[in-house]
Amino acid sequence: MKKVVALMLVLSLAFTGVAFSADKPAKGITIGVVYKQSGNPYFQAGVAGFQKAADELGFTFMHDGPDDGSSDGQIRIIENYIAQGVDVLCVSANDPASLVDVCNEAREAGIKVVTWDAPVDPEGRDLDVEPASAKVIALTQLDSMVKSIGGEGQIAILSAMATAPNQNLWISFMEEALKSGDPKYAKIDFVGVVYGDDEYTKSFNETQALLEKYPNLKGIIVPTTVGAPAVSKCIMDAKRNVKVTGLTLASDMKEFIDKGIADETFLWNPTQLGYAASYAAVAFVKGQITGKEGETFSAGEVGTLTIEKAADGGTISFLNKLNTFNKETVDAWINIL
Secondary structure, three states: OHHHHHHHHHHHHOOOOOOOOOOOOOOOOEEEEEOOOOOOHHHHHHHHHHHHHHHHHOOEEEEEOOOOOOHHHHHHHHHHHHHHOOOEEEEOOOOOOOOHHHHHHHHHOOOEEEEEOOOOOHHHOOEEEEOOOHHHHHHHHHHHHHHHOOOOEEEEEEEOOOOOHHHHHHHHHHHHHHOOOOHHHOOEEEEEEEEOOOOHHHHHHHHHHHHHHOOOEEEEEEOOOOHHHHHHHHHHHHOOOOEEEEEOOHHHHHHHHHOOOOOOEEEOOHHHHHHHHHHHHHHHHOOOOOOOOOOEEEOHHHOEEEOEEOOOOOEEEEOOOOEEEOOOOHHHHOOOO
8 A cells, every 4th residue: 555655646746737738649559568577666656657648648558567577478478569559668678688589579560669777689679768877877876885884895786687787787887987996996895796686585685695705794785676675674684784775765765774774775766767758659659759869859747858879879868867865865755766
């Protein structure tokens, strides 16, 4: 019930002053939404954004994700959407390469493919919509951890799936920064990455193993909303002085922020991300954009977004909004995210 209420508050607080169009310009358009895993509150919030855009524009949408967070499950969902004849797919990929063939099958059938949150490889998509640049997201987390541990000590990363494209890109920017010779990272000892597969129990157990292996560990960066509360609970239970930061829901982390296990964590508004992806999808179907670098499109309350060249060679649009949750701000966000 708490998450349902939260989603309703997202819709009322994240978007204000909406001007509803009487003619519903996207009426008759159908979108098939695919996310990484069913039951994940992050993606439930994303679906609320699709619903908000549907209320404004008039399109219909279906949404689904595999129970096990697998690419095979996502492929089956996409095949089902192709059979139903959707106009556009909005996909958050568990593995960027494994979905290329099925997404191109959709494109050959005249279905546009917009990815959001985590891209399909560029040869299998028309546009990727992301919250902020990968480098900004990565270094925000890394620099927060460096600050929390006083600039020195051992740190680790607990990620989601080993194949998750967005996680791996963020981690690559963190590793690059740590090796850059920048003096602010000189006393940071990075011990490596472990994977919790976006499962609470596995994330907890992987954290336990890290704490046992590294008795001097000072911090864990967790760029996954499912992993962060599991990591924090393990540290709390172990009574270890290990700091946590990462990408989290405010509601999941309030207890651990209040207790000082996390000084601050971060997240964009996934409702706004789903909302913006919806607007991009409709713009494709209506022929307002083709996905080329330099094009712009209206994303409703989010504003006008520009299509840029992505690091992987495809095209991308960034919302460039990141929220900070700390002792001063977390209470304002717990009923929203």
